[in-house]
Amino acid sequence: MTSYLIRNSAGLTLLCALLGTLCKTGSGQIRYSMLEELDKGSFVGNISKDLGLKPRELAERGVRIISKGKTQLFALNPRSGSLVTAGRIDREELCAQSTRCLVKFNILVEDKLNIFEVEIEIKDINDNAPGFLTEELEIKIGELTAPGTRFPLKTAFDPDVGINSLQNYQLSLDDYFSLAVKIVSDGAKYPELVLEQALDREEKKVHELVLIASDGGDPVHSGNLYIQVIVLDANDNPPVFTQPEYRVSVQENLPVGTRLLTVNATDPDEGFNAQVSYILDKMPGKIAQIFHLNSVTGDISILKSLDYEDAIFYEIKIKAQDGPGLLSKAKILVTVLDVNDNAPEITITSFTGSVSEEATAGREVALVNVHDRDSGQNGQVMVFVLGNMPFNLEKSIDQYYRLVTARSLDREQVSEYNITLRATDGGSPPLSTDTHIMLHVEDINDNPPAFTHASYSAYVPENNPRGASIFAVTAQDPDSIKNAHITYALTEDTIQGAPLSTYVSINSDTGVLYALRSFDHEQVRDLKVLVTASDSGDPPLSSNVSLTLFVLDQNDNAPEILYPTLPTDGSTGVELAPRSAEPGYLVTKVVAVDRDSGQNAWLSYRLLKASEPGLFMVGLHTGEVRTARALLDRDSLKQSLVVAVQDHGQPPLSATVTLTVAVANSIPDVLADLGSLEIPSTPEASDLTLYLVVAVAAVSCVFLAFVIILLALRLRRWHTSRLLQASGGGLARVPTSHFVGVDGVQAFLQTYSHEVCLTADSGKSHLIFPQPNYADTLISQESCEKSEPLLVTQDLLEAKGDPKLLQRKRTAPVHLEARNKSYPQVSNVQGDVIGFLNIPETSGEEPSPLSSRNAKELQAS
8 A cells, every 4th residue: 555655656756856956055065855765766956057067077077976875875867967866765764763864975076176065855755654563462451440540552653754653543432442642742642541431351351442543644554453451350550660761871882781770660459460570662673682671670781782873862661560461661761972982984085196296286186084983072083194294184175185285296205105194083082093095206307317427537458359348337317217218329529530439439228338449559548538318308308427538558569779770771880989998888879769658668678699799788778889898909890789679568579670880990990891891782782773873973973063163262272272281191190990981881970079071982881970978860961061071082092001992883082071060960861971070270190089078068069
């Protein structure tokens, strides 16, 4: 019958729901009302309109329902933008007998993180009929019961409220009984059976009655209780409680089994009629599962723990019954007091997961809801961020908070945050709950690569193989992923006119530097390179560092002998040593250089071979060739020495030079022995003979003309003839040890006070004297050409009585030039070689070697 009435009222229900829709009230709060028992999907309210959104924007903006309960009662229709039921809603199941049934939940607009509170009132419909806990009731009444006596009957229970709840009782017609309804202060109605006239057990032992309970709904629903009245003998007093209503307040954390109170009822009858027992009146719900009544003692105790959050008030109905069955009723009102037994709850409603490090202060991170099931001060919750975190909590509506950044973040300092939120209530002692949020900081390219050093220096040995790795530079970038991917490059430059890229290259990924050619320390001693490290961010950032590559020397160059130089015309250099030379006399000096550097260029000299062992010695570090002992008459005029020059590299390299030393007391002695010095015949020398003959003939002609002109000029002066005679006499007395002009010989002048310029034959005979100490440069050819020569004819040589001077292939005039100044150097001349000899004006006096003082003065000049 109930379901039939519900189906017939479906149209009315929908109409009521539409009319009951309310608009927004208050800031962020929406209220609706609806009837219970609507079908699933029934319209509740136009939520899109109330939110100010179009229906299609609900899904786009992430509008969703956030319900605190476990069961979702309502849903959003994205097509119509309306709030609909998610299933049938039973008001009695939600709110029991509460006068007003309200359901609250929140609606979240995801993209704006806005929260709206929705309150829906569930209105009652008459979907329940009044009912009794039992279908039959047996009442025993003594026959002595006086008319007008009232017998409490069982009350009916209707879960509906208002007009749809229990309204009245009716009793079937009977001559002995009538119905009286007792209304108490709270409006509850208790039916009582009234004895209208005295009973007579002998006339009728049992009376059958029907009690009808009906509500005020439309249509009216009702329930029946079948009453069977048994007439007993003489028990006319029911038990009576000491007070009709008992009140007690208990804390919710009382242990199970705790006694709350004791009820007491008395019966004035005697014997069996006065025996009272206590009965817990059966009530719908969980009261019988929570409380226990001792039927003998009347003690009320708890069977299970109380929970203030489940129920704050209980109404317990009890009965006292005597032996024959007379009853009386009373109430026990139990008030549950709250204790702080529930910790706050934190719910992360919305969370972004990550935030960019360029985000400014106030960037939303999460939406947090806090809730405490306790009440009063125990339910007051404070929430905050633990630790020194760059985040703040901002209050939103209700118990919602926004977690926002307090300042800009730096991923290079902290890449992720483990945020701990703590909610604490106001109880004593307070309870708290922690929840953790892991927030990642997204990287931006805000750091350029940084090298580990401000500059680099590397060393590479010369003659390195091509393609060998030289050095590796490393840069670090505190950014991540592509912002930290570093590539290396070299700045373009030129070295000795060649591009840097032809010398070295760099691996763009590893920073390893490679040599593209084999380096030569003698050409390039260092390379300055500028390395650029760039990341892959957008835009990319870069930094530079200077790298200096030092090319280390290796011993790859043998010593090079500068003096005596190796002649290119087939001649052999000859040095002069007088027979009167004392031990330690400086004959000549070997000069050598090494293109290497450092230890590889340190040179040492040693006498490798000598035709006369023990006669000469060589300075280890100076290269000076000196006499080791005095020269003897038996010593050969021609001494051959082989001097080795060696560097200090590993392995050492060396070079050798062959020196020819002429030993004589006078120049004629040297000239007499010229024939003994043979020029080695080689194919190259014979090929040059023809060219030399032609060149010497041409030069001789020019020179002869020049001598004739000079002779004419000299004849003008009287002192010219005197000077010519002095030259002839002095020359005969000049020791041959003071000069040498041997075919194929080039040498330095030793220390003498006179210089001679001698031209032998077309074979380029040279007369060269060593300097006082060693000098490694020669005077220019012009020095000889600018002199004023004196003609010495071939007859002059013949007058000296030395036939060896005539044993030349060809003869040439000998030019002697008087000089007022001593020249320490002699110049090589192509063709005829000219030396200089200072001839004193006073004849008959043999020149002597320079003193040590004069030698030092010449060396200084």
